[in-house]
Amino acid sequence: MAEQGPMTEAMYYILLSLLRPGHGYGMMQRIKELSHGRLIMGPGTLYGVLSRMNKEGWIVLTGEDGRRKNYAITETGKNALLTEYRRLKCMMADGKILEEESL
Amino acid sequence: MKYRYQFHPYDYVLGENEKFYSDMEQKGWRLVNRGMSLSKFAPAEPGSARYRIEIVAPGYMEAGCTLPEEQRAVYEDCGWEYVAGKGLLHIFRAPEGSDAPEFYTDPSEQASAVAELRKQYMWSWVTPLLLFLWNLFFVRFPLYHMRQNLSLWYRGLFEQTAAVGFYVLIFVWLLYMSLRRTWYLNRTCRRLKRGIPLDHSPQDRHLVHKIASGTLLTLIGLCAVLTASQLLSTKSVELPLEADGPYLLLSELGWDMDRTELLGKESSLTRTSSLLGEYWDVMEIVGKNMSNAWIYQDIYRLRSPKMAQNMASALRNTTTFGNVDDCYQYEMDYLTAWVYNDIEIVVLSGNMAAKIIYSDSMWKETGNIEPLLTALYERWTEYGLA
Numbered sequence: 001m002a003e004q005g006p007m008t009e010a011m012y013y014i015l016l017s018l019l020r021p022g023h024g025y026g027m028m029q030r031i032k033e034l035s036h037g038r039l040i041m042g043p044g045t046l047y048g049v050l051s052r053m054n055k056e057g058w059i060v061l062t063g064e065d066g067r068r069k070n071y072a073i074t075e076t077g078k079n080a081l082l083t084e085y086r087r088l089k090c091m092m093a094d095g096k097i098l099e100e101e102s103l
Numbered sequence: 104m105k106y107r108y109q110f111h112p113y114d115y116v117l118g119e120n121e122k123f124y125s126d127m128e129q130k131g132w133r134l135v136n137r138g139m140s141l142s143k144f145a146p147a148e149p150g151s152a153r154y155r156i157e158i159v160a161p162g163y164m165e166a167g168c169t170l171p172e173e174q175r176a177v178y179e180d181c182g183w184e185y186v187a188g189k190g191l192l193h194i195f196r197a198p199e200g201s202d203a204p205e206f207y208t209d210p211s212e213q214a215s216a217v218a219e220l221r222k223q224y225m226w227s228w229v230t231p232l233l234l235f236l237w238n239l240f241f242v243r244f245p246l247y248h249m250r251q252n253l254s255l256w257y258r259g260l261f262e263q264t265a266a267v268g269f270y271v272l273i274f275v276w277l278l279y280m281s282l283r284r285t286w287y288l289n290r291t292c293r294r295l296k297r298g299i300p301l302d303h304s305p306q307d308r309h310l311v312h313k314i315a316s317g318t319l320l321t322l323i324g325l326c327a328v329l330t331a332s333q334l335l336s337t338k339s340v341e342l343p344l345e346a347d348g349p350y351l352l353l354s355e356l357g358w359d360m361d362r363t364e365l366l367g368k369e370s371s372l373t374r375t376s377s378l379l380g381e382y383w384d385v386m387e388i389v390g391k392n393m394s395n396a397w398i399y400q401d402i403y404r405l406r407s408p409k410m411a412q413n414m415a416s417a418l419r420n421t422t423t424f425g426n427v428d429d430c431y432q433y434e435m436d437y438l439t440a441w442v443y444n445d446i447e448i449v450v451l452s453g454n455m456a457a458k459i460i461y462s463d464s465m466w467k468e469t470g471n472i473e474p475l476l477t478a479l480y481e482r483w484t485e486y487g488l489a
Contacts, residue, residue, distance in 0.1 A: 024176070024177035025177055028181070039208075042205050046177065047173075
């Protein structure tokens, strides 16, 4: 990806979950765990994003277990995730003004 | 086991299809398979179940129209049961009480799948349009003879009004359905991109579409019935010895010979009634020893003189023995004739028009055109000339 725009919530959490390699259903469970039950990702959403990120080279197929395929995040994917994390962190810091104003 | 078959909604109305299968399950019919237009159901305990459709378009999942095993495994791990797949659509079912998550928690992701479906249908309206134009302009003559082709259509409109109507309406319907599908998928994509999830149990809507589609289908059905009735009422009979319509017999033109065959053709008369007029197709061949004479007549009795004028123009554009302007015009009281190469003539009078091809010379200096036209005019006055 030449220039990285903001990620969707689904992209962000899928990359985050793939810091520990896994298969589709495992990723969904992991995303639920990472988001403390807030995000229950649909399998259609997951599969669509996986397919695109695989094409982009953000994730890579590491093996097959029957019908299931295992993926892992690539260096490019990690960089993209870090860029997004920093962007979100900046946004969080900027948003602190809200807490100050409410005080 | 006794199965039930029922027509399902069109592929592109995803929510309607999902609701259709859920409703059938409520009535005690569980989906077994989906065909091109029909779905197969097996009897089951009536109950509520969710049905969801996944789209697999070539290029999207990188595996043709087959649902990838991996994708199916993920859906099944989530609690969805794969039921059937046909073409681009693959149907899953979640039984009552299942906590299987919706396929798309992010509607914009589903927009990508629907966009692929739209891509498949994007130019589908072009096919019926091209077929229609092809038929319109390539009826008999090459494209550059557009005037001749349109004239043939005009003649066909009067000879087989309902059949031409049926044919045109079929294309209009195909075109309408293709455009409607493109419009609908565009709209669905826009809504999904805006974050509005797909409606999985839409209420009865699309009133304008139902009226438009219903009207077109009713007209198509009506034209089909009229075409069938016209075909049944069209009679091709042996040509009588005395004229019983606005046509001439060779005996009236001075040929005292018996009917005979020529190149496998016999004398015949076909009379057709259409919505816009009546049409007589007459062939007569007489002969004695080695000599013979023949006449071929296309006679039209139309609803108005204006129609007859247009028909005469169409007949002149589709002559067999000469170009439209390659003729001489012959004027008589209340009648106009255009003679082509001494053998073919187009006649117009009031609400009647005809094309006659006659084996005898109709050359104005030496031929018998005047007796022929006089006899024809008299016959027309007997049979509805207005």
